Structures are given as C-alpha cells and as structure tokens.
Amino acid sequence: SKTTQNLTGKLDELFKGHIEIDEELYEEIEEILITGDVGFETTLKIVDMLRKNVKKKSIQDVKDVREELKLIVEEILSGDDSNLKLEPKPAILVIVGVNGVGKTTSIGKIAMRLKSEGKSVLLAAGDTFRAAAAEQLEVWADRAGVELIKHQEGSDPSAVIFDAISGAKARNTDVLICDTAGRLHNKKNLMQELAKIFRIIDREYPEATKEVLLVIDATTGQNAINQVKIFKEAAPLTGIILTKLDGTAKGGVVLSIKSEQQLPIKLIGVGEKIEDLQDFNAKEFAKALFSSN
Amino acid sequence: MIFENLAEKLQSTLKNLKGKGKLTEKDVDLAMREVKLALLEADVHYKVVKDFIKKVKERSIGSEVMESLTPGQQVIKIVNEELSELMGGVQSKINISSKPPTVIMLVGLQGAGKTSTAGKLALNLKKQGKQPMLVACDVYRPAAIKQLEIVASGAGAIFYSEEGNTNPVEIATKGYEKAKTLGYDIVIIDTAGRLHIDENLMDELKNIKSSIKPHEIMLVVDSMTGQDAVNIAESFDQTLGIDGVILTKLDGDTRGGAALSIKAITKKPIKYAAVGEKLEDLEQFYPDRMASRILGMGDVMSLIEKA
Ligand SMILES: Nc1nc2c(ncn2[C@@H]2O[C@H](COP(=O)(O)OP(=O)(O)OP(=O)(O)O)[C@@H](O)[C@H]2O)c(=O)[nH]1
Ligand SMILES: Nc1nc2c(ncn2[C@@H]2O[C@H](COP(=O)(O)OP(=O)(O)OP(=O)(O)O)[C@@H](O)[C@H]2O)c(=O)[nH]1
Ligand SMILES: [Mg+2]
Ligand SMILES: [Mg+2]
Numbered sequence: 001s002k003t004t005q006n007l008t009g010k011l012d013e014l015f016k017g018h019i020e021i022d023e024e025l026y027e028e029i030e031e032i033l034i035t036g037d038v039g040f041e042t043t044l045k046i047v048d049m050l051r052k053n054v055k056k057k058s059i060q061d062v063k064d065v066r067e068e069l070k071l072i073v074e075e076i077l078s079g080d081d082s083n084l085k086l087e088p089k090p091a092i093l094v095i096v097g098v099n100g101v102g103k104t105t106s107i108g109k110i111a112m113r114l115k116s117e118g119k120s121v122l123l124a125a126g127d128t129f130r131a132a133a134a135e136q137l138e139v140w141a142d143r144a145g146v147e148l149i150k151h152q153e154g155s156d157p158s159a160v161i162f163d164a165i166s167g168a169k170a171r172n173t174d175v176l177i178c179d180t181a182g183r184l185h186n187k188k189n190l191m192q193e194l195a196k197i198f199r200i201i202d203r204e205y206p207e208a209t210k211e212v213l214l215v216i217d218a219t220t221g222q223n224a225i226n227q228v229k230i231f232k233e234a235a236p237l238t239g240i241i242l243t244k245l246d247g248t249a250k251g252g253v254v255l256s257i258k259s260e261q262q263l264p265i266k267l268i269g270v271g272e273k274i275e276d277l278q279d280f281n282a283k284e285f286a287k288a289l290f291s292s293n
Numbered sequence: 294m295i296f297e298n299l300a301e302k303l304q305s306t307l308k309n310l311k312g313k314g315k316l317t318e319k320d321v322d323l324a325m326r327e328v329k330l331a332l333l334e335a336d337v338h339y340k341v342v343k344d345f346i347k348k349v350k351e352r353s354i355g356s357e358v359m360e361s362l363t364p365g366q367q368v369i370k371i372v373n374e375e376l377s378e379l380m381g382g383v384q385s386k387i388n389i390s391s392k393p394p395t396v397i398m399l400v401g402l403q404g405a406g407k408t409s410t411a412g413k414l415a416l417n418l419k420k421q422g423k424q425p426m427l428v429a430c431d432v433y434r435p436a437a438i439k440q441l442e443i444v445a446s447g448a449g450a451i452f453y454s455e456e457g458n459t460n461p462v463e464i465a466t467k468g469y470e471k472a473k474t475l476g477y478d479i480v481i482i483d484t485a486g487r488l489h490i491d492e493n494l495m496d497e498l499k500n501i502k503s504s505i506k507p508h509e510i511m512l513v514v515d516s517m518t519g520q521d522a523v524n525i526a527e528s529f530d531q532t533l534g535i536d537g538v539i540l541t542k543l544d545g546d547t548r549g550g551a552a553l554s555i556k557a558i559t560k561k562p563i564k565y566a567a568v569g570e571k572l573e574d575l576e577q578f579y580p581d582r583m584a585s586r587i588l589g590m591g592d593v594m595s596l597i598e599k600a
Contacts, residue, residue, distance in 0.1 A: 031339055037519040040333040099542060099570070100404025100515065130570070131408075131443035132436040139435030184545040219402065221336030221519025223547040244403065247488045249521035272403070272433070 018062050021054060025062065029069060036252035036289050037221050042259060046072055070286045076255055077282035082239070082264045084211055086114070089174045092165075092201060092208040096194060096235050097215035098227055099182030102243035102269050104133065106215055107177050108140025109269070109277035115144055119174040124164030125150035126157045126197065127181040137179050143274055147171075157181065157193065158200050165204045176208070185230035195234045213266060215241045218251030225253065228261050242280070243269030250289050302327045304365030316364060321353045324368045328588075335548030335587045338523045341557045349375050373584060380556055380563075380580035387418070387564065388536075390508050393478045394426075396469060398505075400498055400533065401513035402525060403486030406541035408437065410513050410567055411483045412444030413575035419449055423478040428468035429454035430461040430501065431485035441483050447572050451477060461485070462500045469505045482507065489528030498533050509536045511564070514551060516540045522551035523558045530559045540578065541567040552583050 018025045026047055033043040046069075053059070053068050086093065093110070095103045104127070111121045123141050125148060127133035134150040141148040149164040161178055168176040180197065183190035201210070214231050216224050231237060242251050245268050254265055265280040306323050325346050332342045352371050389395050397414065399407040408431070415425040427445040429452070431437035438454050445452035453468040465482050472480045482501065487494035502510065512526060512535045529535055538559070540552055543566045552563055563578045 034333060034339045035520045037336075037521070040330055098517070098545070100406065102404065130440075131447075132440035135436035135439050136434070184542065186546040187544075217404065217515075217517075219515070219519065219521055219525075220517045221547075221550070222334055223336070223517045223545065226546055247402070247521070248490060248524050249519065253519065 021062055021065055036250035038252035039222055039256045042256040073286040074282045077258055077285060082266050082280050084266055086175050086209060090208045091175045092205055093175055093211045094178045095213055096180050096231060098184050101215045101217040103215045104137050104179055106241050106269055107179050108144055109274055111144035111146045111177060112274045114175055115146055121146040122168050122173040122176045123148045124160055124178040126160050126178045128153055128155045128157050129181040158196050161197050161200050185227050191234040198235060212236050212238050213241050215243055218242050218244045219249040225256055228257050237263060239264045239266035241267045246270045252289055303368055304363055315355050316353050318354050321350055325350055328372055331588055335550035336519045337550035338520055338554035341554050376584035377581050380584050387509055394472045394480045396480045396505055396507040397509045398482040398507040399511050399513055400484050405513045405515045406567055407513045408440050408483050410539055411481050412448045412572050414481055415450035416448040416572045417575055418479050425479035425481055426451040426453055426472045426477045428465060428482045430464050430482055432459045432461055433485045461497055462504055465501045466504045489525050495532045511537050511539050513539045516543045516549040517547045518551040522554045526555040526559050535561055537562050537564040539565045544568040548587050550587050553587055
C-alpha cells in the first residue's frame with residue numbers, strides 16, 4: 001500500500017537541494033505540510049517546534065532535520081490506544097460521517113476482519129435514505145459472510161437500529177455494526193436524527209461496549225475539522241477511520257484534528273477491496289506524509 | 294469561525310492609513326498575510342495562493358486609497374476583483390449538440406457525487422423539455438446500477454443497463470446506439486469512481502471516450518476536497534480532457550477553495566453546483582458568490598458599500 005512505499009521520495013528530494021539548514025529549507029517544509037492538508041496554523045506550529053528542537057539539540061546535518069520532523073509528526077499522532085475496543089462482548093460499532101466518505105465500504109471490510117478473528121457479526125442497514133444503500137451493504141454482508149438487518153427505503157433509521165439490537169441479542173452476536181446515512185454536519189435535523197439513534201442504543205443496549213467511529217476521507221481539506229467538532233456533539237465519538245489513503249492525498253488534516261480534539265485514528269482505508277483495511281500506524285503515516293507520489 | 298471576518302481584519306490592519314494617499318509595500322504585506330491565511334484555510338492550493346498573492350500585491354502597492362473607501366476596503370476590492378477574474382464568468386450551460394443525442398459523461402473520484410449528479414442533470418434537462426437517458430457504466434461498486442436506476446426513475450429519465458455485462462465500454466456504446474435509434478436527446482454516462490493515478494481505470498475512460506465521443510466530459514468534484522484537488526483535476530484533464538466541472542456538496546459549510554484551485558489549474562469552467570441530496574438540488578454556478586464564500590466574507594460588494 002501507499003503508506004509503506006515511497007517512504008523517502010519527497011523528503012530526499014527536499015533535502016538533496018539543501019546543504020544547509022536555512023530559511024529556504026524551512027519554507028519548503030512548510031510547503032510540504034500545507035500541500036499535505038495539514039493546515040496553515042498547525043503547519044506553523046510544527047515548523048516552530050522543529051526550529052526549537054533543531055536549536056536545542058544543536059542539529060547540524062540537514063538529514064537529522066528530517067528525522068526530527070518525522071518525530072514531531074509522529075508524536076502528535078501517537079499517544080492513545082488506537083485499537084478497536086469490542087470487549088467485553090456484546091459490542092456495538094456505529095459508523096458515522098458526511099456523504100460519500102466510505103462508511104458502508106469500511107463496514108464491509110471491518111465485518112470481514114472481525115469474522116476472520118472468529119467473532120460473530122451482524123450488520124444493521126441504518127441508511128434508509130440514499131438510493132440502494134441497503135442493497136450496497138447487503139453485497140458487503142454477503143462478501144463478508146455475515147447477516148444483515150434491513151428495512152424498506154424511507155423507513156425510520158432508529159427503527160432499524162432497534163430491530164438490529166433485538167436481533168443481536170437473540171443471536172448472541174459478538175459485534176453489531178450499524179451503518180448510517182451520510183449527512184453533512186451543518187444539517188441540524190439530520191444530526192438530531194443521529195442523536196436519536198444513540199438514545200435508542202443507550203436505552204436498548206446499555207450493556208454493550210460502544211465504539212463510534214467517524215469516517216473521514218483523506219482527500220478532505222480543512223472542513224474535516226468542522227466535521228469532527230460538530231459530529232462530536234451528536235455522537236459519542238471514540239475514534240476515526242481515515243479512508244482513501246491509496247490516492248495521492250495525504251490526509252494531513254488529521255494532525256490538526258489530533259492536536260485539537262484528542263480523537264485517535266483507529267483504522268485506515270487503502271482501497272476498494274474487502275482486504276483494504278489497516279490499523280493506523282503513526283510512524284508510517286508520518287513517513288507517507290513526506291513521501292512524493 | 295475566525296475567518297468570517299477577513300474583511301474586518303483587513304480593515305483593522307489597514308485602518309490607520311485612511312487619507313494617507315497611496316498604499317505602501319509594508320501596508321500591503323500586512324494585509325496579504327491575512328489574505329493568505331484565509332485562502333489556505335479555505336483549501337486553496339498553496340501554489341495558487343502564492344501566485345494570487347503576488348498579483349494582488351502588485352496591484353495594491355501604489356494604488357490610490359480612494360476617498361470613498363478605507364484602505365482595508367480598497368484591498369478587499371482588489372482581492373475580490375482578482376478572485377472573480379480567476380473564477381471566470383457564469384458558465385452554466387451544457388453544450389447541446391445540434392445533432393442529437395448530446396452525450397454527457399460524468400467522471401471523478403470515488404464518492405464525489407457522480408451518480409446523484411447524473412440524476413439531477415437528467416431532471417434539470419427533462420424540465421427543459423429534453424428526453425434524457427441514463428447509462429449505468431459503473432460495474433464495480435456494489436449496487437451502483439441499482440442506485441442509478443432508482444435515481445433515473447425519480448427523475449423520469451430512461452434507464453439503460455446491461456445485466457451481467459462487466460465491460461463499461463460496451464455498455465456505453467450500446468446505450469448510445471440505442472438512444473440514437475430511439476431518438477432520445479441526451480445520453481448521460483455514469484462511470485465508476487476512480488483514482489486519477491489508477492492507470493487501468495483511466496484507460497477505461499479513454500476507451501469510452503473514443504467509442505462514443507462525448508460532447509461534455511464533466512469532472513465531478515467534492516467541494517470539501519483539500520490541496521489534492523489540483524492533482525486530481527490536472528490528471529483527469531491531461532489523460533481524458535475535461536470540458537467542465539461540477540462542484541458537489543456545497544450545501545455543507547466548506548469554504549470550497551478547491552473551486553479556485555481547479556479553475557486556476559485547468560482553466561475549465563465550473564458549470565453547476567450540487568447543493569443537496571435531492572434531485573432538485575442542482576444550481577447554476579456563480580463564480581462571484583464562490584469568491585466571497587472562499588474568502589468567508591458574505592457579500593463583498595455590500596461590505597464595501599457600507600463604508
Ligand atoms: N480508493 C478508495 N476508495 C474507497 C475507499 N473506501 C471507500 N471507497 C469508495 O468510495 C465510494 C463511497 O464509499 P461508500 O462506502 O459508499 O461511502 P459512504 O460513506 O457509505 O457513502 P454514503 O452512504 O453515500 O454517504 C465507493 O466508490 C467506495 O468504493 C478507500 O479506502 N479507497
Ligand atoms: N449533501 C449533499 N450530498 C451529496 C451531494 N451530491 C452527492 N451527495 C451524496 O454524496 C454521496 C455520494 O454520492 P454518489 O452520487 O453516490 O457519488 P459517486 O461519485 O457516484 O460515488 P461512486 O460511484 O462510489 O464513485 C451520497 O450520499 C450522495 O447522496 C450534494 O450536493 N450535497
Ligand atoms: Mg453508505
Ligand atoms: Mg456512483
């Protein structure tokens with residue numbers, strides 16, 4: 001995958017042209033960060049930190065600047081535990097996010113992974129709005145070899161979740177994974193609908209271990225920060241899935257998210273196939289951020 | 294949000310200059326920092342921002358601070374004029390071919406909004422008295438064909454798909470032939486989402502293009518796209534040649550700087566804005582409104598006139 005290749009590409013190019021640690025070098029670093037969607041303010045903070053560390057550690061060699069830069073990025077991104085918490089069972093995993101980011105696809109991938117770990121999985125087709133959303137999830141359920149609870153298009157999504165919880169209890173399911181419709185965070189009524197789903201879950205399934213993941217498309221720019229802020233108000237988020245990292249976008253906005261919101265990135269999507277799901281690794285991410293495509 | 298008040302910031306940065314005559318380089322530098330910040334936070338591409346700032350700076354330095362305007366407003370006016378210039382004039386029409394059917398092909402990254410937009414375009418053209426046909430060429434995404442079928446029926450458009458056929462070039466060609474035979478005016482081709490670096494899938498688009506010679510190849514772009522918008526637009530344009538752009542999900546709160554980056558890089562017009570999930574949610578694209586949105590200033594002209 002992209003995160004493991006080209007580890008040195010762009011950084012090497014960058015440092016080849018620079019023999020000395022000078023203003024031009026810092027400017028180029030700034031450019032790489034900004035074009036990786038890190039955002040202006042966070043970029044300035046990182047470059048500032050880098051300058052200080054270079055001074056403090058008396059770094060002389062341009063090569064060591066690179067290592068220091070990667071360390072800073074890594075440090076921002078690591079920290080909390082990024083494993084999915086699905087124990088003790090039963091567990092419920094709810095996937096939320098704006099339109100088209102990869103929620104349904106990620107559910108297919110996660111279902112496959114959990115099943116191959118020997119867990120029993122049930123899917124809930126909580127997107128009753130978008131055309132053929134349930135059919136799409138059904139294809140993924142078949143691929144992963146798991147069951148699916150769905151209602152008709154246009155029905156109340158909370159009712160689907162309600163039924164799915166009953167189904168999970170009856171089947172003694174280890175993990176219930178709920179799909180939800182894509183919604184833009186600035187749509188009040190849609191966010192209220194989401195809050196209602198969580199009220200149902202709290203009422204009907206208080207014993208379940210909860211994971212609530214916000215899916216963010218790596219191609220997204222600074223708007224992802226708003227997405228996190230506002231989704232947090234309606235949904236008890238526990239982490240992030242960063243998708244489409246197989247493209248040329250770096251997903252650098254998660255650096256700003258991580259430093260402001262303290263939400264761990266738990267999984268990454270690196271393609272459209274069922275196996276294209278990986279655990280998040282801060283070190284690899286930092287490397288990929290500075291690699292050329 | 295901080296950048297709602299770029300206008301205010303510029304005014305306060307430059308407020309002491311009223312009546313001083315011309316703007317100096319130092320005054321302008323201060324102002325340009327704010328503009329740069331606003332543009333980058335709006336996701337305008339780094340290089341586009343750099344070029345833009347250079348241009349605005351050149352125009353601002355030495356420009357007369359008009360009696361009627363404060364220096365801040367003077368700079369805003371220049372920024373806005375340059376932005377609008379860069380965004381281009383209103384360009385919302387699909388080129389309808391004099392020899393029907395007019396063929397429109399929608400392309401773009403995964404999840405950008407192609408299938409929904411196909412339905413919206415169909416409805417839009419239907420309302421103009423045309424008979425559109427939607428052709429399902431996404432044979433990869435689960436239930437993509439079904440999705441287009443539902444969307445087509447919602448728009449009252451003819452729907453064409455081929456059960457079991459996994460060759461999008463064939464489907465496109467046969468769909469086109471059928472539309473021609475039956476005398477439909479418009480053929481809209483929905484294609485699978487793909488990465489611009491996926492050579493096989495980009496070749497597939499080239500093959501569809503050479504088989505049916507579309508009149509309009511429209512790149513559908515999510516308005517929340519960040520810095521990568523330039524790579525995406527440039528690649529699609531270079532490998533395929535695009536005729537226009539449709540910007541989606543503008544009903545969100547994104548600043549939409551991608552619009553500016555794409556326009557600056559490809560020089561291709563943005564023709565439509567998708568502003569919701571319903572079939573009616575397709576609008577003509579207004580470059581001047583987009584300019585104000587990117588800067589986060591609301592209606593710039595009214596701001597300037599307020600003084
Ligand atoms: N290249 C790539 N494509 C992806 C990835 N994840 C999802 N996709 C594609 O992105 C598109 C949208 O994915 P969905 O899973 O339907 O997204 P969603 O968030 O459920 O969309 P809505 O329900 O419409 O809001 C599909 O074409 C997927 O195949 C990924 O990691 N990489
Ligand atoms: N809010 C909003 N949602 C939109 C808009 N346009 C598309 N969407 C939503 O974005 C998601 C993806 O749209 P699709 O039309 O399936 O995108 P696509 O480009 O065909 O996706 P792939 O075929 O997987 O590449 C769906 O949930 C749509 O309802 C828009 O203008 N506003
Ligand atoms: Mg979905
Ligand atoms: Mg589609």
